[in-house]
Amino acid sequence: MTQPPDGLPIYRVLTGPDDASFCHRVSDALKLGYQLHGGPALTFNGKDVMVAQAVIWPEAHDISS
Numbered sequence: 001m002t003q004p005p006d007g008l009p010i011y012r013v014l015t016g017p018d019d020a021s022f023c024h025r026v027s028d029a030l031k032l033g034y035q036l037h038g039g040p041a042l043t044f045n046g047k048d049v050m051v052a053q054a055v056i057w058p059e060a061h062d063i064s065s
Helices: 020-032 058-064
Strands: 011-017 041-044 049-056
Touching (some): 020 049
Antiparallel strands (some): 041 049
């Protein structure tokens, strides 16, 4: 598959509180075929730890290399 399914973008940044729900969203993206792009970024908003993780569709990465 050269494009992500369901019209999803080639590059995505998943964000949210650092909780099980966020981990499941990243896991779901990996199951679809996305690959991690870099490491996670974390910050604290005064209440919760917030995290961001970029993912990229692998065929798109191979084309641009």
